[in-house]
């Protein structure tokens with residue numbers, strides 16, 4: 849188990865029932881704000897948080913939670929391609945981690 853998962857799971861539980869999101873920088877999980885209009889349905893990573901995280905090193909991956917469970921959505925797949933880095937998703941009800949690649 850990679851270390852960031854433990855930190856992310858704590859964040860995701862705090863944000864429940866909203867989706868939590870963040871980035872991996874140099875192997876460490878970095879919390880970001882979800883500024884989506886409907887954060888229980890979706891996530892939009894605060895662009896300012898993303899910029900601040902990038903000051904500390906290369907952003908290696910994006911992480912978000914699915915509080916109601918489920919696999920990566922079509923929007924997730926498309927957005928992942930745009931960011932050109934892997935996305936890690938934690939499906940909370942069944943405690944399953946998945947990774948999609950751009």
Ligand SMILES: [Zn+2]
Pocket residue numbers: 912913914920921924937
């Ligand atoms: Zn998603």
